[in-house]
Amino acid sequence: MSEAMLALDGIEKGYNRGKPSEVIVLRGASLTVAKGEVVALVAPSGAGKSTLLHIAGLLDVADAGTVSLGGAEMGGLSDRVRTEVRRAEVGFIYQFHHLLPEFSALENVVIPQLANGATRAAAEARAMDLLGKVGLGPRAGHRPAALSGGEQQRVAFCRALANAPKLLLADEPTGNLDPATSDQVFGVLMELVRSTGLSALIATHNLELAARMDRVVRLSAGQVT
Numbered sequence: 001m002s003e004a005m006l007a008l009d010g011i012e013k014g015y016n017r018g019k020p021s022e023v024i025v026l027r028g029a030s031l032t033v034a035k036g037e038v039v040a041l042v043a044p045s046g047a048g049k050s051t052l053l054h055i056a057g058l059l060d061v062a063d064a065g066t067v068s069l070g071g072a073e074m075g076g077l078s079d080r081v082r083t084e085v086r087r088a089e090v091g092f093i094y095q096f097h098h099l100l101p102e103f104s105a106l107e108n109v110v111i112p113q114l115a116n117g118a119t120r121a122a123a124e125a126r127a128m129d130l131l132g133k134v135g136l137g138p139r140a141g142h143r144p145a146a147l148s149g150g151e152q153q154r155v156a157f158c159r160a161l162a163n164a165p166k167l168l169l170a171d172e173p174t175g176n177l178d179p180a181t182s183d184q185v186f187g188v189l190m191e192l193v194r195s196t197g198l199s200a201l202i203a204t205h206n207l208e209l210a211a212r213m214d215r216v217v218r219l220s221a222g223q224v225t
């Protein structure tokens with residue numbers, strides 16, 4: 001078996017622990033994503049997909065269990081190191097594009113690279129390359145408001161890949177689009193992921209999209225099956 005890019009082992013997570021409003025979301029969830037593998041995470045709304053993705057992407061900390069990225073265990077790292085690892089190794093895509101409205105598509109893909117230490121020239125070249133791959137080269141100078149929903153989401157894909165992450169985490173990445181656009185934009189995402197050999201964990205309600213990935217796992221009762 002190839003080496004795991006992401007390994008979650010025995011993840012437990014609850015909110016408002018010890019209070020009457022306590023919610024236990026994850027109860028020993030374990031899952032691996034191999035290098036270059038694209039895994040679909042299917043679960044009903046409220047099952048804890050976002051919680052699991054945030055823990056996998058070092059945006060949140062589990063109450064128990066371990067997270068390993070590329071074979072390295074992430075427990076016990078300082079917040080500063082976690083942020084550095086996240087910025088360099090993990091790309092996120094959300095249901096809503098969350099692009100910066102006052103900046104062009106190009107700038108939205110350049111900015112995270114500058115934050116990661118790239119020169120402007122290198123960042124712009126990479127941004128143009130990525131936007132070209134998703135068919136948006138001619139739209140690079142446009143602000144998000146001038147783009148369609150599917151185009152905005154394609155820019156968000158480029159932004160997620162801007163720093164050449166090793167792991168892509170996506171939370172309903174086409175969930176906000178009409179079915180035909182969702183289908184087409186998902187195809188663009190898969191091509192991008194395959195062309196870079198990226199590992200990905202993609203949460204979706206859509207079983208047809210899930211079936212286009214390498215493997216499907218389900219999250220229910222706080223565990224991955």
Ligand code: ADP
Pocket residue numbers: 015016023025043044045046047048049050051052
């Ligand atoms: P999904 O992404 O599968 O819809 P989430 O991970 O967003 O699920 O949420 C799982 C459960 O945890 C839900 O019942 C939600 O209400 C609860 N939850 C999420 N975040 C918090 C929080 N910060 N405080 C309290 N409950 C939360």
